Amino acid sequence: MDSLSSLIDGFGTALTPLNLLWAAIGVLLGTAIGVLPGIGPAMAVALLLPVTYGLDPTGAFIMFAGIYYGGMFGGSTTSILLNTPGESAAVVAAIEGNPMARAGRGAQALAAAACGHFAGGMIGTILLVVLAPTVASLAVDIGAPDYFAIMVLAFIAVTSVLGSSRIRGFASLLIGLTLGLVGLDQMTGQQRLTFGSLQLADGIDVVIVAVGLFAIGEALWVAAHLRRTAGESIPVGRPWLGKAELRRTWKPWLRGPLIGFPFGAIPAGGAEIPTFLSYVTEKRLSKHRDEFGRGAIEGVAGPESASSASAAGTLVSMLTLGLPTTAVAAVMLAAFQQYGIQPGPLLFEREPELVWGLIASLFVGMVLLLVLNLPLAPVWAKLLRIPRPYLYAGILFFAAVGAYAVGGEPLDLVILLIIGLIGLGMRRYGLPVLPAVIGVILGPAAEQQLRRALQISDGSVTGLVNTPFSITVYAVILVLLGWPWIKRVLSRGRAARAED
Amino acid sequence: MSTTGTDPTAPPRDSGLRALLRGRSELGVCLILLVLGVLVLTDAITMDTDITQRGPIGPTTVPIVVGVLLLVVAVLLAVDVLRGGRGEAEGGEDIDLTEPGDxxxxxxxxxxxxxxxxxxxxxxxxxxxxxxxxxxxxxxxxxxxxxxxxxxxxxxxxxxxxxxxxxxxxxxxxxxxxxx
The missing domain is CATH 1.10.246 (Serum Albumin; Chain A, Domain 1)
Structure with a gap:
């Protein structure tokens, strides 16, 4: 009940004209970015981090959340019309959506996806409202050892669950931790890895690392392998659904969030696994199983609903524990740090206006997205025709603006380019980018919590595991480290099912 | 690391000199990690630690851990590459991995x-x-x-x-x- 009244207050914040404007800008940008190839929501939020210098936190986060949800909506459009999913979350949408579009049922596929995102986002956000305050109140007493345990969990999770190679994940994490070490030690003021440079003594700004790895690295990597013949987009009319389709899609819409939300909340790689699980589930439950692979509408509706719900689940961990489970959440965490706000259990007490305004704006954003996407899908599809040189030149341009805005130092642009080249090399050799970003963002904080915990326990290592909470988290970490074996069992079952 | 001139995307069954070069170019990543590890460790060890230290671990502990881990990961990655492990080049909507890098x-x-x-x-x-x-x-x-x-x-x-x-x-x- 308490959260209901807080939510109503939140709507008071979200429905002010200015915040409505930020929500609208967010979902518009997000949809455009989801449709545009080469830009993901994480890169978009990273490129927009500089606006945090001139905007109040509530407005900024409302916009960022709009971009996150909007990106999910827009991403499925490219999957369906072009069959080239840019993000892992949209891979499944292409499996059934693209055959539908080629068979002249693109409008229905787009509608099933858009309504699926709406349903998934709504249900996911309602679960967020119900669960987040409970999680926060359970975690409210957590101290330094617990925070340290959560951060170790984040490190282990991003390296061992995501990506195909653990060792490459760890290499990426260590690169990030090293970048995070540069600067003055927070506790003693000792210079570390500054090589006597005054500029490096301030440390490397998170904005520069995020923009360098996500934007410059991506633009350079695409430049090295730019597709000379752009894929043809399938022309499509206004999305709509007939009665027969509605009868087939409403259940998948409702089932998707049940799979998506929990997977978003745990560090298991965001929307990738739940969309796949949802696809498999729908295939098994469908009465039209023979249509799967040739354009079954259930295979679009369920996974798309799951992917939006997972975004809501991600926000639960990010807001209540400060635990980023996806790249977008990681960059949003960096934005919180820019404002000097620490996400975690106390966030709901200290910044109720911000948190509940943000949550309420998610509902507003959902409605805006549905209104924008159903009638305007053909217009969005036109964005696919933007000349690629302009698109990637634009990314480089805005990356430069963002890095320069951090401190007005031309040297920052050079550092940005160097980090961008690191990002290019990482993409070339299959090192995932997310662990590095998490390392930079959480590394310094983790070190501080570690030292604080050991100060309290007077140097005894038992000080790190003396709370039930931290013991639980370390148990979870052990499960994660055993994940490859669990996954092997799962995929064996999946392969068996696929053969049916 | 970006000037090897080899095709990063040729399928693994590609044989001969080209395959050998590809393996070698990824070893460059190990080398970078190794250099980075040495750099972090040298910086940590040569640091003045006269400054009054609060708590049992000082400003050098975490850098030493990170530096050692960098060395370990560099070696493990080298082992993985020599055994035939390959980093998967990242795909994307506008990326054509069948062409050699430009x-x-x-x-x-x-x-x-x-x-x-x-x-x-x-x-x-x-x-x-x-x-x-x-x-x-x-x-x-x-x-x-x-x-x-x-x-x-x-x-x-x-x-x-x-x-x-x-x-x-x-x-x-x-x-x-x-x-x-």
Whole structure:
């Protein structure tokens, strides 16, 4: 009940004209970015981090959340019309959506996806409202050892669950931790890895690392392998659904969030696994199983609903524990740090206006997205025709603006380019980018919590595991480290099912 | 690491010299990690730790752990590569991995970007930003000599006004803004 009244207050914040404007800008940008190839929501939020210098936190986060949800909506459009999913979350949408579009049922596929995102986002956000305050109140007493345990969990999770190679994940994490070490030690003021440079003594700004790895690295990597013949987009009319389709899609819409939300909340790689699980589930439950692979509408509706719900689940961990489970959440965490706000259990007490305004704006954003996407899908599809040189030149341009805005130092642009080249090399050799970003963002904080915990326990290592909470988290970490074996069992079952 | 000239995407069954070179180029990543590890460790060990230390672990502990882990990961990755493990090059909507890498374009873009870093002070953002956009678009293959510079100039001016005047994030105006 308490959260209901807080939510109503939140709507008071979200429905002010200015915040409505930020929500609208967010979902518009997000949809455009989801449709545009080469830009993901994480890169978009990273490129927009500089606006945090001139905007109040509530407005900024409302916009960022709009971009996150909007990106999910827009991403499925490219999957369906072009069959080239840019993000892992949209891979499944292409499996059934693209055959539908080629068979002249693109409008229905787009509608099933858009309504699926709406349903998934709504249900996911309602679960967020119900669960987040409970999680926060359970975690409210957590101290330094617990925070340290959560951060170790984040490190282990991003390296061992995501990506195909653990060792490459760890290499990426260590690169990030090293970048995070540069600067003055927070506790003693000792210079570390500054090589006597005054500029490096301030440390490397998170904005520069995020923009360098996500934007410059991506633009350079695409430049090295730019597709000379752009894929043809399938022309499509206004999305709509007939009665027969509605009868087939409403259940998948409702089932998707049940799979998506929990997977978003745990560090298991965001929307990738739940969309796949949802696809498999729908295939098994469908009465039209023979249509799967040739354009079954259930295979679009369920996974798309799951992917939006997972975004809501991600926000639960990010807001209540400060635990980023996806790249977008990681960059949003960096934005919180820019404002000097620490996400975690106390966030709901200290910044109720911000948190509940943000949550309420998610509902507003959902409605805006549905209104924008159903009638305007053909217009969005036109964005696919933007000349690629302009698109990637634009990314480089805005990356430069963002890095320069951090401190007005031309040297920052050079550092940005160097980090961008690191990002290019990482993409070339299959090192995932997310662990590095998490390392930079959480590394310094983790070190501080570690030292604080050991100060309290007077140097005894038992000080790190003396709370039930931290013991639980370390148990979870052990499960994660055993994940490859669990996954092997799962995929064996999946392969068996696929053969049916 | 970007000048190996080998095809990063040839299927693993590709045999002979090319496959050998590919393996070798990924060992460069191990080398970088190794150098980074040594760098972090040297920095940590040569640090003055006379400064009064609060708590049992000081400013060098975490760097030493990170440095050692870097060395360990460098070795493990080298083992993985020698055993035939390959980092999977990242795909994407606009990425065609069947073509060999076009590193000339990357070098051109990096050059244009550096030029912007040098010119932003003396020329101001509206001019250097426009050059950055035009130069990047040119490097990426756009050759429209009227539309490209026009878009670059408009984008740069609008961005300058939005950031400098509306968002309150100062950007250098340079001589052009002095004249206008």
């Amino acid at each position: 590193w000339r374009t990357v070098a051109l873009l990096a050059g244009v970007f550096l030029a912007n870093a040098v010119l932003i002070g003396p020329l101001g953002f509206p001019i250097s930003g426009a050059l950055l956009f035009w130069g990047s678009a040119y490097a990426l293959g756009s050759r429209n000599l009227t539309r490209d510079p026009l878009i670059a100039a408009v984008l740069s001016l609008v961005t300058y006004v939005v950031f400098n005047n509306l968002l309150g994030v100062p950007l250098p105006g340079g001589p052009l803004m002095g004249v206008l």
